[in-house]
Amino acid sequence: MNVFPLAAVIGHPIAHSLSPRMHRYWLSRLGIAGDYTAMDIAPDGLEAALRSLPALGFRGVNLTIPHKLAGLKLADTVTDAARMIGAANTISFADGVIHADNTDGYGFIENLRQGAPSWNSARPALVLGAGGAARAVLYALIEAGVPEIRLANRSPDKTDALAAHFGPRIAPLPWPEAEEAARGAGLLVNTTSLGMTGQPPLIFCLNALPRDAVVTDIVYVPLETPLLSAARVRGNEVVDGLGMLLHQGVPGFERWFGQRPEVTDELRKVVQS
Ligand code: ATR
Helix, strand or coil: CCCCCEEEEEECCCCCCCHHHHHHHHHHHCCCCCEEEEEECCHHHHHHHHHHHHHHCEEEEEECCCCHHHHHHHCCEECHHHHHHCCCCEEEEECCEEEEECCHHHHHHHHHHHHCCCCCCCCCEEEECCCHHHHHHHHHHHHCCCCCEEEEECCHHHHHHHHHHHCCCEEEEEHHHCCHHHCCCCEEEECCCCCCCCCCCCCCCCCCCCCCCEEEECCCCCCCCHHHHHHHHCCCEEECCHHHHHHHHHHHHHHHHCCCCCCCHHHHHHHHC
16 A cells, blocks of 8 residues: 555545645644645546546545535445435545545544533534534534434524434524523524625524533634623623634544544644644
């Protein structure tokens, strides 16, 4: 086998990805001779890329927009996480096989555990949004044993579809009832794009949310979204979304390069610099 292991993130476009900075930091920190790069590949080139990269020394790739669904379909083997989330973000090549995983749910839960160690998974959670990111969050919360996940989305057909897919622990509710559904929750998660730089803020009254609930946002530009600021001001513990991106990279790095990297404050500074 090739002794200079390579990996990459494939997207279209890809210029703004933070992944190369993160993986290169880990490679250098752990003294591993290898590299991680970014590749801009259009949808019609994905299959050819995945079939040819192993011979060039690539151990695997991360997939980002717009390739996560196509990667799942092209794979020979698929983890339960990727199948349930319905997307692949981490591909490994071994023995001529394309193996697809999804580590977004893992990244979400590890970020939550690191940022809010006192989070109690036995209490209900309230999740806002029902897009691709919500699927990873729901998968992770179910795996973590959360007994009831209240799910609100502007378009109600998506919450019903996710409840049918993920089962009875998902409680879909109409968007106008989301604020009241925060009552008794131990966790509030924003998975919508609201609050991201360039998007409108998420208008969400936190009055019903217990003050000991944890609030987290998958948006990380800005790092402190208006939702997180409002929650912090009233005394809730908050966890920003950058850590989800960092933690989701850990399983792929370990698989491709053979050592388990850590998500540290120094890494957070490096990727933001
Ligand atoms: P991602 O893969 O990041 O989850 P997505 O699949 O496009 O992205 O999902 C975006 C989420 O933000 C959806 O839940 C979307 O709600 P709809 O399903 O109703 O479109 C939500 N969202 C985006 N803009 C919104 C807005 N102005 N108000 C409420 N929800 C919004």
